[in-house]
Amino acid sequence: MTQELASSRSVSIAVAGSGGAGAMTTGNLLFDVAAKQGWFGTLTRTLGPQIRGGEAAAMVRLTTAPTSSPDDFFHVLLAIDWKNVERFAAEIPLTSDSIIISDVDGGDVPEVISRSGAKIVQLPIAKTAKQIKQGRPNMIALGILAEMVSLPERTLSDMLEKKLGRKGQEAVQSSLDTIKLGRELAADLPVVAKADFEQPAPGERMVISGNEAAGWGAIKGGIRFVAAYPITPATEVLEWMSSALPKLGGSLVQAEDELSSINMAIGGSYGGIPSLTATSGPGLALMTESIGLAVASEVPVVIVNVMRGGPSTGLPTKSEQSDLNIAIYGLHGDAPHIVTAPMAVEDCLFTAQWSVHLAESLQAPAIMLSDQFMGQARAAVEKPEEIDFGTKREVLTEGVEGYERYAVTDSGVSPMAIPGLPGGQYTADGLEHSPTGTPSTQDAHHAEQMDKRLRKLTEFDYADHWAAIEGDGDIAIVTWGSTTGAAREAAERLREFGINAKLIAIRLLSPVQPEKMAAALAGVEKMLVVEQTHSAQFFRYVRAQYDLPCQAKAFNRAGPIIIRPGEIVNEIKNWS
Amino acid sequence: MTQELASSRSVSIAVAGSGGAGAMTTGNLLFDVAAKQGWFGTLTRTLGPQIRGGEAAAMVRLTTAPTSSPDDFFHVLLAIDWKNVERFAAEIPLTSDSIIISDVDGGDVPEVISRSGAKIVQLPIAKTAKQIKQGRPNMIALGILAEMVSLPERTLSDMLEKKLGRKGQEAVQSSLDTIKLGRELAADLPVVAKADFEQPAPGERMVISGNEAAGWGAIKGGIRFVAAYPITPATEVLEWMSSALPKLGGSLVQAEDELSSINMAIGGSYGGIPSLTATSGPGLALMTESIGLAVASEVPVVIVNVMRGGPSTGLPTKSEQSDLNIAIYGLHGDAPHIVTAPMAVEDCLFTAQWSVHLAESLQAPAIMLSDQFMGQARAAVEKPEEIDFGTKREVLTEGVEGYERYAVTDSGVSPMAIPGLPGGQYTADGLEHSPTGTPSTQDAHHAEQMDKRLRKLTEFDYADHWAAIEGDGDIAIVTWGSTTGAAREAAERLREFGINAKLIAIRLLSPVQPEKMAAALAGVEKMLVVEQTHSAQFFRYVRAQYDLPCQAKAFNRAGPIIIRPGEIVNEIKNWS
Amino acid sequence: MNQAASDIALVASDYKSGLKPVWCPGCGDYSVLQALTKAMASLALKPEDVAVISGIGCSSRIPAYTSTYGFHGVHGRSLALSTGLKVARPELTVICTGGDGDGFSIGGNHFMHACRRNVDITYIVMDNQVYGMTKGQASPTTDPFWDSALTPGGTGVSPFHPLVIALASGANFLGRAFSGDPKGTAAMIEEAIQHPGFSFVQILSPCVTYRPDQKDWRNKVRPAPVEATSDPARAARRLMTDDGFNIGPLYRGEREPFKLNQNNSSTETYDFTGQFEV
Amino acid sequence: MNQAASDIALVASDYKSGLKPVWCPGCGDYSVLQALTKAMASLALKPEDVAVISGIGCSSRIPAYTSTYGFHGVHGRSLALSTGLKVARPELTVICTGGDGDGFSIGGNHFMHACRRNVDITYIVMDNQVYGMTKGQASPTTDPFWDSALTPGGTGVSPFHPLVIALASGANFLGRAFSGDPKGTAAMIEEAIQHPGFSFVQILSPCVTYRPDQKDWRNKVRPAPVEATSDPARAARRLMTDDGFNIGPLYRGEREPFKLNQNNSSTETYDFTGQFEV
Numbered sequence A, B: 001m002t003q004e005l006a007s008s009r010s011v012s013i014a015v016a017g018s019g020g021a022g023a024m025t026t027g028n029l030l031f032d033v034a035a036k037q038g039w040f041g042t043l044t045r046t047l048g049p050q051i052r053g054g055e056a057a058a059m060v061r062l063t064t065a066p067t068s069s070p071d072d073f074f075h076v077l078l079a080i081d082w083k084n085v086e087r088f089a090a091e092i093p094l095t096s097d098s099i100i101i102s103d104v105d106g107g108d109v110p111e112v113i114s115r116s117g118a119k120i121v122q123l124p125i126a127k128t129a130k131q132i133k134q135g136r137p138n139m140i141a142l143g144i145l146a147e148m149v150s151l152p153e154r155t156l157s158d159m160l161e162k163k164l165g166r167k168g169q170e171a172v173q174s175s176l177d178t179i180k181l182g183r184e185l186a187a188d189l190p191v192v193a194k195a196d197f198e199q200p201a202p203g204e205r206m207v208i209s210g211n212e213a214a215g216w217g218a219i220k221g222g223i224r225f226v227a228a229y230p231i232t233p234a235t236e237v238l239e240w241m242s243s244a245l246p247k248l249g250g251s252l253v254q255a256e257d258e259l260s261s262i263n264m265a266i267g268g269s270y271g272g273i274p275s276l277t278a279t280s281g282p283g284l285a286l287m288t289e290s291i292g293l294a295v296a297s298e299v300p301v302v303i304v305n306v307m308r309g310g311p312s313t314g315l316p317t318k319s320e321q322s323d324l325n326i327a328i329y330g331l332h333g334d335a336p337h338i339v340t341a342p343m344a345v346e347d348c349l350f351t352a353q354w355s356v357h358l359a360e361s362l363q364a365p366a367i368m369l370s371d372q373f374m375g376q377a378r379a380a381v382e383k384p385e386e387i388d389f390g391t392k393r394e395v396l397t398e399g400v401e402g403y404e405r406y407a408v409t410d411s412g413v414s415p416m417a418i419p420g421l422p423g424g425q426y427t428a429d430g431l432e433h434s435p436t437g438t439p440s441t442q443d444a445h446h447a448e449q450m451d452k453r454l455r456k457l458t459e460f461d462y463a464d465h466w467a468a469i470e471g472d473g474d475i476a477i478v479t480w481g482s483t484t485g486a487a488r489e490a491a492e493r494l495r496e497f498g499i500n501a502k503l504i505a506i507r508l509l510s511p512v513q514p515e516k517m518a519a520a521l522a523g524v525e526k527m528l529v530v531e532q533t534h535s536a537q538f539f540r541y542v543r544a545q546y547d548l549p550c551q552a553k554a555f556n557r558a559g560p561i562i563i564r565p566g567e568i569v570n571e572i573k574n575w576s
Numbered sequence C, D: 001m002n003q004a005a006s007d008i009a010l011v012a013s014d015y016k017s018g019l020k021p022v023w024c025p026g027c028g029d030y031s032v033l034q035a036l037t038k039a040m041a042s043l044a045l046k047p048e049d050v051a052v053i054s055g056i057g058c059s060s061r062i063p064a065y066t067s068t069y070g071f072h073g074v075h076g077r078s079l080a081l082s083t084g085l086k087v088a089r090p091e092l093t094v095i096c097t098g099g100d101g102d103g104f105s106i107g108g109n110h111f112m113h114a115c116r117r118n119v120d121i122t123y124i125v126m127d128n129q130v131y132g133m134t135k136g137q138a139s140p141t142t143d144p145f146w147d148s149a150l151t152p153g154g155t156g157v158s159p160f161h162p163l164v165i166a167l168a169s170g171a172n173f174l175g176r177a178f179s180g181d182p183k184g185t186a187a188m189i190e191e192a193i194q195h196p197g198f199s200f201v202q203i204l205s206p207c208v209t210y211r212p213d214q215k216d217w218r219n220k221v222r223p224a225p226v227e228a229t230s231d232p233a234r235a236a237r238r239l240m241t242d243d244g245f246n247i248g249p250l251y252r253g254e255r256e257p258f259k260l261n262q263n264n265s266s267t268e269t270y271d272f273t274g275q276f277e278v
Ligand SMILES: Cc1ncc(C[n+]2csc(CCOP(=O)(O)OP(=O)(O)O)c2C)c(N)n1
Pocket: B229, B230, B231, B232, B258, B282, B283, B286, B313, C056, C057, C058, C059, C060, C075, C098, C099, C100, C101, C102, C103, C126, C128, C130, C131, C132, C133, C134, C139
């Protein structure tokens, strides 16, 4: 592997194959072994339309230091076979420096792939596999790739034992033998510069998906009740939590639909138990009426929304950031609430925990916007530190005569009575109400409650968690969510080019933080707003909500092709 | 009535009373008789919290020329009694020039009312009514007011005959006798300058509510199928249409909920029959997922959303403009669709008809944002002209081999096959799809269909219906919906003060019209964005979507207190 | 309520908040409020341990008129709120309330699934066969030929039979009451609260404003001729031929209630890190 | 399809679009597609006069595999789409299709109300007692102890009985079929389409991927022992004791179908001005 092909700090590899070819197994094993070796990185996958077992590609980036960005191109595409590869060819960009490895008996490289001009290496993958009893081509592939990234035999065999052990010793041995042949095949690759790789940073890695991290963070934040209706790509948040909750005395109920799941969560939280539900676009759309109820009745609740391509049923297995608008503006009436977004797989942990903290502290619904890319990606990251945000829901501790549930306080937060407390009885209401909760259509009541519900959000101290601000310069890359990785890498590269670029990645989308943003934008003359939407939702949101002291331009694209750092670099370089 | 009190062109009168006092009857009769006489104007009402028959006030403005604005103050408040008047006192602003007429035996004028400093006139209303067998105080009130606005005896008695006739001749006579005594009582008012009123413009008036006008407009536009789930304040749109549709071979189905009503409407329209549903905030929230389906599957459908106070169940009987955000941004994913808004009661007719035209021509959902104020107001207006927007839904007229339902055309509109047409068979889909409608997750398909769905909206010629632009000047009042009336009157008054103010009232909220807006804003240095929301939704929308070449400021307030022209005038005068 | 109050016996009026209902004079729901508070007094429930939950409609206004905890949610979702609350806080008594539109039209799915799930809550529907709050449209229980502005001449759709659906879905206690008989209604609510699992009580509660014809109900109702059965098949046979005016407990089931979460200790900690080690 | 085709007799394959299904090899839904197209051929329906409507799920992919008009809507709302279409366009044959999750979980309310409304449509549910599309969660018809990642150890909730609910709600034709018997299934669909009013066919259609245990169904199914009745009470008794494996028509009702809109002439005009004169 040449220097041009992969930097000594990063390598990107895609493994593709049709249904049953085992491309995902190859990718996952490669990734796990690399993580065990101390590599950082991300594994994502892309699938064909079949319900199960159709063509798939595992897309791996391995790096020696933490990153959540994809690279611009893949250094290696290994195709176990070429069936239906056109369905996701666009998601695996190659250059003339890339290497395409395919089976010598697998037919010509399809034009959508070969037009990249990448070097083509055809190896006897299937034929070699046949040399081993039950030998499978995807293990040859694993051997080739393991050799290319210098993964030690021992780590690989341990991992195989761990993952395939239940299939019996014979299966493990057959795989190991096949891998060995693959390693040997790799010798025939034109240039394999194994020695060039830096050692990854020392320390143990953890491999986790964004959806698992979100569930874990939510539980760390205190969630003990979950109501669930499955939907791609959010189901894993719920599935992970269903096993985890009972360990902490919590519980999960499967609901009949999203109208029910959001209301169950509100019911649990009204009862004093921090509650959550998770969904994706179509489910979020069904929940907005009741999220508005949580706003008006001031019941904390967390909604994890893992975005997929829209509109409508859209592209359930592909990523997009196009639920920004509905998350911020999708409630009827003026309904101030919290919207947060993690920036990477591991940040799902932090942001979920923080979102629970905000919802509970502010007695308001918090929508956390994750997406398919980070939700279903597996990331090799450092183990997280323990965080404690401290304050929690402000509750009434003793009953009082004439208790006002919706008392107009300076902070806007009013102590909430939890059922069971004598003397705290009140009726929570989604109708506009007086401070006691009695329905009222009077202007004075409406005005003071509207002010209060807004004030509690705007006056809260979000510390510096509201955004990640990195670097300095007169150009800012402003972004959010999973495009943060690419934006960060772009800023780093620009600095290498001598262009000072500042990264502003927003974690708190609502309420807006005008003063903090003004400070962040001080000295900035141009800002590029980067996002994965068709209509530049985030760009318009930034313009609507912030006074921009600078030129602003959107760099946006709908899914499923993710935004890569080189594209951002080019946008900025070409911005005269 | 002095000149200061009411201009010779306009008088505003409120009639209040507790449940059973008949204030609404008084107000309605007064209004109808005035309309019959050729007056223009609006009647709105405000109610207490009781389900039925609680305290109420009828608020009437009569003018000699068309207007849809409220005045700044009421010239007259006639209280049949004072019970619970504080519940809506804030909705009836008075000045020291106003006259308060109340029953001499009805107790002191409550402080919330008397602090206005208005002249108080106490008359023996109840006692006088008792002089007539079955005489009711509200008919005394009608007599007093009829005298004050010089309504001829004959018109009034004809109207009474028409409205109360079914109660029998005796009831009518008793009412007429009571009214007569009321007229006589009016002689005791301090200054009644009847003769000062101009004659209203000649011609016959029509009295119609915004909800009726919306239903009628929709039918004129071609709607022949309606699916309905009742909700305040939209129910009357549906109720009016239920009787009207069969006259044109159309039909209405009552659905089990809003999820069903929107899908029934989409089903009917997929079948080639222009279809509609009507709702308010909570119902719209439930519909957004399926409105997204109409976007993706390109099925025209019209949703009339009559706004009420939010968030959540909010203030069902009060007006607000706070569903702007959800209407524009409330669909998950990037889902381009049409959002329109009538500017006044009679404009509900035009805008509903136009909305059907747009939905049908563009094969997209159109949300029309009306509100409680104009929806439930009764307006005395000129009879409408016939309008024909011409083009309709582009349908496939003959089956073709390999028909592409979602063909990528220049206009973005693709001929739609209607079930029953041989050779037009296709499957409509909410999943992203290829031009034939086959589900696809490929980037190229997503990109081209996203572009197409946006392009068909942006490329369409909306003529000058997109906004009402009136006057010229370096100050613009930018508004939408029912605040247009007040904004227009404010602009007129400013002109009288020598300040040239331009009115820009937007009827087409989505898609945006950047070039037309730029032209409208040419020469404008300051724009005041006027709206009835708590969070300045429209102001933020304007900033987000348009490049503003001028200073912009929001003048916004949540409901239920409507915005009055004098307030806008003051804002502009004080804007240094 | 007064803290000392829990030491002395409470009477029905102690369970009223004192807030003046917005209902029309003569509305059947006044008597339901009376019956509900009487039932809670009979059971000597502590007001702070009870939550009365509802949706939207005239009937759904009832929570605020009690002195217990309450939640006036959105239209049609009261059973989901109630389920979440009860599963998360099993020690509370959760009483779900509302109207026929709220419960059987927009809320119909939650009704069916709440019956199936059999969580230990009591569901009280004030059935007036009309949408009162929105001024008189047909509800699922309305006669097909009842004329209204929205459906002139009637919907033409045969009425929904809530008790049959509840039984077929798996509710564990079924009863019908008439608000004109607050004493009988109170007794029914009392039994429903005590019965384990999901209990459903249909209360015929006239709407004097939009269904003045329901004055007649007083003459139509009668005690159910036979004792409540615990056999679903027998109950089904009876309910399917029932004319809607048999009053009393109609089914006492013996299904196992939904297993509630019995451990809410949130102080425990658990280290999940191991799950993510490579 | 070819325009000339309507003159010659069509066979099942003419009702297939030729698009390759995304289903797993061995999925029961292939046979349902076979049966549906066969039924349409037997009835000699013109493909252009038929609309096959669905929601979301593996089973809900079926419309695009037919050569009729189709609509693949959102999850759970297929019956509402179908109702709107049929009421607005009574001359079309409307066939609604989908899965047990789509139809009985999120779509449960529309199911009940569609049965009540009794619009002349045919509803075919491919019941595999699982959410296939989302990779194996419990659906309303799943056994309470079936283990899944979302509900480890099972939901603990007793299964939903679609035929009983349909009957109690007012459906006019009920049948159960097994996709392993495409011929019988075709005959059932044929009868359901012809029966006036709302017809509901539950097709046991195994999910080989997430419910491999359903291979067993082949040995469990049997023809229903008695002829379908038209008496709801008798049908109720039978269905309530039914173990879920009796195959065949189970109820043939005689209710009056929903009155459809029979006049769609939109050329007529009517002047409403008079209504608004003062
Ligand atoms: C989502 C939504 N849709 C519609 C409404 C309007 N709405 C309020 S109450 C009601 C019906 C109430 O009927 P029912 O539950 O029978 O109660 P009743 O007033 O008869 O006691 C409706 C349709 C609403 N508030 N929210």
